[in-house]
Amino acid sequence: MVIRRGAFVIKRMPGFTLVALACFFALYMPLAPLVVYSFNEGNNIALWEGISLRWYREAWDNELVQSAAIRSLVVATVASVIATVLATMVALATTRTRPYRGQTTIYALVNQPLIVPEIVTAVALLILFAMIKQATNYHGYAYLIGAHTAFCIPFAYLPIRARLEGMDRVLETAAADLYATPWRAFKRVTLPLLLPGIFAGAMLAFVISLDDVVITEFVKSAGQDTLPTYMLGQLRRTITPEINAISTVLLTVSVIMVTLIFFLSRKKAT
Amino acid sequence: MAETIAIDIQNVSKIFGANSEQEVRALDDVSVAILQNEFFTLLGPSGCGKTTLLRLIAGFEQPTKGSILLEGAEISTLPPFERPVNTVFQNYALFPHMTVAQNIGFGLEMQDRPRDEVTSTVTEMLDLVRMSALKDRRIDQISGGQQQRVALARALAPRPKVLLLDEPLSALDLKLRKEMQVELKRLQSETGITFVFVTHDQEEALTMSDRVAVMNEGKILQVGQPHEIYNHPSDRFVADFIGDTNFLSAQVMHREESYLTVDLGNNLPTQISARHDAQPGQSITLAIRPEQAKLGQPGAEPTLTGTLIDCIYIGTDTHYRIDIGRDDPFVVRVQNTAGERDERPSGTRLPIVIDPAVIQVLKD
Amino acid sequence: MPGAAGRSTMPSGHLEAQAYRKEVKRNWLLSTPALIVLLCAASGPLLIMVLFSFLTPGDYGGVKWQWSTEAWFQVAFYKDIFDDTVSIADAHLSILWRSVRLSFLTTLTAFLLGFPTAYFIATRPPETRNIWLFLVTIPFWTNLLIRTFAILEIIRNHGVINSFLLGIGAIDQPLDMLYTDVAILLGMTYVYIPLMILPIYASMERFDFRLVEAAYDLYASRWRVLRKIILPLVKPGVIAGSILVFIPSLGAYVTPRVLGGGKNLMLGNLIELQFGQGRNWPLGAALSLTLLAIVMIALIFYVRSAQKDGGRHGH
Numbered sequence: 001m002v003i004r005r006g007a008f009v010i011k012r013m014p015g016f017t018l019v020a021l022a023c024f025f026a027l028y029m030p031l032a033p034l035v036v037y038s039f040n041e042g043n044n045i046a047l048w049e050g051i052s053l054r055w056y057r058e059a060w061d062n063e064l065v066q067s068a069a070i071r072s073l074v075v076a077t078v079a080s081v082i083a084t085v086l087a088t089m090v091a092l093a094t095t096r097t098r099p100y101r102g103q104t105t106i107y108a109l110v111n112q113p114l115i116v117p118e119i120v121t122a123v124a125l126l127i128l129f130a131m132i133k134q135a136t137n138y139h140g141y142a143y144l145i146g147a148h149t150a151f152c153i154p155f156a157y158l159p160i161r162a163r164l165e166g167m168d169r170v171l172e173t174a175a176a177d178l179y180a181t182p183w184r185a186f187k188r189v190t191l192p193l194l195l196p197g198i199f200a201g202a203m204l205a206f207v208i209s210l211d212d213v214v215i216t217e218f219v220k221s222a223g224q225d226t227l228p229t230y231m232l233g234q235l236r237r238t239i240t241p242e243i244n245a246i247s248t249v250l251l252t253v254s255v256i257m258v259t260l261i262f263f264l265s266r267k268k269a270t
Numbered sequence: 271m272a273e274t275i276a277i278d279i280q281n282v283s284k285i286f287g288a289n290s291e292q293e294v295r296a297l298d299d300v301s302v303a304i305l306q307n308e309f310f311t312l313l314g315p316s317g318c319g320k321t322t323l324l325r326l327i328a329g330f331e332q333p334t335k336g337s338i339l340l341e342g343a344e345i346s347t348l349p350p351f352e353r354p355v356n357t358v359f360q361n362y363a364l365f366p367h368m369t370v371a372q373n374i375g376f377g378l379e380m381q382d383r384p385r386d387e388v389t390s391t392v393t394e395m396l397d398l399v400r401m402s403a404l405k406d407r408r409i410d411q412i413s414g415g416q417q418q419r420v421a422l423a424r425a426l427a428p429r430p431k432v433l434l435l436d437e438p439l440s441a442l443d444l445k446l447r448k449e450m451q452v453e454l455k456r457l458q459s460e461t462g463i464t465f466v467f468v469t470h471d472q473e474e475a476l477t478m479s480d481r482v483a484v485m486n487e488g489k490i491l492q493v494g495q496p497h498e499i500y501n502h503p504s505d506r507f508v509a510d511f512i513g514d515t516n517f518l519s520a521q522v523m524h525r526e527e528s529y530l531t532v533d534l535g536n537n538l539p540t541q542i543s544a545r546h547d548a549q550p551g552q553s554i555t556l557a558i559r560p561e562q563a564k565l566g567q568p569g570a571e572p573t574l575t576g577t578l579i580d581c582i583y584i585g586t587d588t589h590y591r592i593d594i595g596r597d598d599p600f601v602v603r604v605q606n607t608a609g610e611r612d613e614r615p616s617g618t619r620l621p622i623v624i625d626p627a628v629i630q631v632l633k634d
Numbered sequence: 635m636p637g638a639a640g641r642s643t644m645p646s647g648h649l650e651a652q653a654y655r656k657e658v659k660r661n662w663l664l665s666t667p668a669l670i671v672l673l674c675a676a677s678g679p680l681l682i683m684v685l686f687s688f689l690t691p692g693d694y695g696g697v698k699w700q701w702s703t704e705a706w707f708q709v710a711f712y713k714d715i716f717d718d719t720v721s722i723a724d725a726h727l728s729i730l731w732r733s734v735r736l737s738f739l740t741t742l743t744a745f746l747l748g749f750p751t752a753y754f755i756a757t758r759p760p761e762t763r764n765i766w767l768f769l770v771t772i773p774f775w776t777n778l779l780i781r782t783f784a785i786l787e788i789i790r791n792h793g794v795i796n797s798f799l800l801g802i803g804a805i806d807q808p809l810d811m812l813y814t815d816v817a818i819l820l821g822m823t824y825v826y827i828p829l830m831i832l833p834i835y836a837s838m839e840r841f842d843f844r845l846v847e848a849a850y851d852l853y854a855s856r857w858r859v860l861r862k863i864i865l866p867l868v869k870p871g872v873i874a875g876s877i878l879v880f881i882p883s884l885g886a887y888v889t890p891r892v893l894g895g896g897k898n899l900m901l902g903n904l905i906e907l908q909f910g911q912g913r914n915w916p917l918g919a920a921l922s923l924t925l926l927a928i929v930m931i932a933l934i935f936y937v938r939s940a941q942k943d944g945g946r947h948g949h
Contacts, residue, residue: 011757020754027773030784033794086668093664100658106665113676117885119902123922124679150675174363176350178377192367211777228779247780258775334647
């Protein structure tokens with residue numbers, strides 16, 4: 001009979017696995033009641049009154065929610081599309097190119113929204129737009145879209161740049177050798193190969209815009225709520241499971257998009 | 271009768287990082303004329319500048335100094351897509367998102383040729399490189415050798431004036447390489463297009479080329495037909511790089527207009543036919559190919575004598591390494607016609623006979 | 635960062651210079667639209683904010699175009715309106731102190747929880763590693779507000795914990811967990827911990843565990859191995875993670891607003907106040923710039939230590 005002692009595992013640190021698993025649990029656990037209670041018939045989190053889609057229906061019928069949702073989607077779509085186009089252009093200008101003066105400045109400016117705390121940007125924009133509003137009396141959506149586009153650019157830029165860096169320049173050289181002008185080489189060779197990166201960047205920008213609270217809260221004019229700012233407002237008043245319902249929907253959208261981005265980034269650039 | 275010049279390289283220099291500490295002279299005042307319809311090879315070790323020169327001809331880089339003329343017209347100011355010159359890249363650079371047929375047709379499409387012309391030329395090219403069955407395959411579905419042929423077809427399809435090949439066979443295994451060497455030669459003579467071929471493999475260069483330019487450290491050392499380069503290398507590097515060579519330093523005893531009398535170290539005067547401006551008493555370097563030296567027969571007057579170090583049997587030949595009192599052994603290569611191995615022991619004294627006609631005097 | 639090519643390509647010949655100039659021009663043209671947007675809606679406004687910090691607050695919000703350094707004075711000091719005595723602005727400084735303290739504690743908590751987690755992921759077999767990473771990434775991309783709300787739902791008086799404890803009879807009255815510093819700490823840790831885990835994991839992934847084997851071979855205890863071998867070599871990741879948690883925590887706005895109520899203000903809330911009830915836009919601008927300055931200092935510290943470590947460990 002052989003007595004086996006616990007083997008000494010090199011990589012094991014006492015307690016670490018426990019803490020890690022607790023951490024994973026803690027990351028997801030709070031979301032569970034949130035989602036579960038969105039299906040609660042009743043109003044009270046303490047009282048489970050049966051499964052129902054009541055709150056989803058109420059959110060769906062709520063005009064404020066409707067307009068906030070549409071506004072969120074419109075702003076996110078427009079901002080992410082513009083940001084992706086602009087980010088693609090900057091990525092082409094700062095990657096796989098001979099070093100030139102000002103390149104680091106461009107890089108810094110593009111990534112600046114990632115470094116500056118959101119509240120600082122929000123305040124700065126509030127001040128600027130207030131001045132413009134006073135001068136021009138324009139209260140439309142350009143402010144919101146402009147602000148979102150700006151902070152979406154670095155989020156679109158990073159995956160596009162990463163993908164571009166993985167592409168060998170010899171392909172464009174071969175295209176030029178075969179009589180393709182720079183524009184045609186871009187259209188027929190660079191762009192098709194860059195597409196997964198562009199999609200990842202666009203979706204990232206979309207998610208970021210959809211989720212934004214702080215900047216939108218400061219920059220919006222009255223009645224220009226997006227879904228997150230609507231929810232923020234509701235949190236100050238009475239909290240009904242309507243918020244749970246909206247949150248669950250947003251969570252699902254985010255998860256789907258992140259999963260898609262995850263799979264797109266795994267496709268290797270040949 | 272002057273042949274037409276396809277590409278004229280005139281005093282071209284390419285300097286990377288000029289005026290900084292890391293200045294690299296990739297090409298140093300290089301001039302050469304490549305003729306129409308010839309298979310011209312740039313041969314040299316890595317870093318010698320051969321690929322740089324090719325890239326300058328293609329238009330991927332610009333010369334720091336000098337001009338490049340194509341059929342008499344200056345092209346160094348033109349971008350690559352305006353030069354009727356195409357390249358076969360070392361790693362093929364096939365477009366991964368296109369099929370074989372689409373790759374081959376790419377250049378024609380960029381030239382805005384009509385659709386049916388593109389299709390028929392592509393079919394023609396596929397036949398030429400024998401890839402017709404695979405025309406709709408994607409690039410990652412074909413083998414390395416097949417990719418190489420697609421790259422070739424892609425570059426030939428637009429009927430360029432000059433085809434540039436950047437070590438296209440280096441990734442292939444030996445058997446395939448030999449096959450492709452024959453293929454390329456055949457294609458060149460069939461199409462009549464000027465081929466400029468870059469390689470570091472001197473055997474390849476000698477087999478395939480009409481003329482070879484040997485390069486080292488950014489300069490062209492010698493240009494000539496393969497047998498010229500082989501038999502009459504102009505300097506030490508060329509002699510050493512191409513084939514095997516015995517180098518001998520010798521003292522000049524006497525100098526005439528068209529020949530020198532030298533002392534090979536045994537105080538016997540040997541007369542060599544060469545124009546050289548070395549003075550009596552000076553030392554010069556001689557080059558002798560191992561297969562052009564012979565083992566002396568008893569009774570014949572030897573040019574040199576030495577002791578045998580060892581015999582190396584290589585199937586077709588035997589290499590005799592003989593110590594003649596210098597730093598390096600003198601190698602004599604003898605074809606094994608007898609069929610029997612030479613069993614002479616080391617230490618045997620052997621006479622070496624060298625016909626003065628095969629002795630090359632090298633530039634210093 | 636954009637790196638130089640293997641050899642310098644600053645041209646000397648005429649044609650080379652021409653080609654280079656064309657390339658640079660093309661790069662600038664491509665960058666311009668993005669730069670315009672960014673300058674107008676990201677960088678430019680910061681300059682305007684500097685300007686505003688030197689103006690006078692307007693009567694109903696906004697500003698009066700009158701030069702004044704009053705706002706900067708008010709960041710740290712308070713002048714009694716009756717007897718003109720100058721004293722330290724306790725309210726502001728206590729808020730600043732709470733922000734720094736809570737950010738630091740958040741970073742520490744995130745590290746204590748996140749380090750073992752990163753270690754755990756890095757020691758999984760390669761096939762499953764990506765799944766664990768994916769599981770960490772998902773919460774990271776969900777809405778900040780939703781995650782804060784989830785915490786709210788748990789700790790508030792009618793929330794999960796209280797309902798459960800009341801339900802099983804463990805307590806008579808609901809526990810007051812909301813609207814405390816602890817609530818904010820909990821919320822921020824929950825929200826930012828993925829930002830600590832991911833950089834540490836990145837460093838950990840490149841860590842050579844054979845060094846650990848060697849250390850054990852030389853009689854080191856587990857604790858010693860952790861302290862003397864593992865920690866120093868994954869330090870870049872730890873520092874990156876700390877910065878990534880500390881900076882957003884400093885500028886947090888949503889989490890302290892939802893979980894701290896109106897009493898436990900952090901810097902972000904104080905700033906917002908100036909644009910709402912406080913009606914002191916210049917002060918709000920000055921406070922924002924103060925926050926930005928602290929962030930910049932933290933970043934410089936990070937870059938310095940990253941460079942130092944990069945040289946030492948040859949990253």
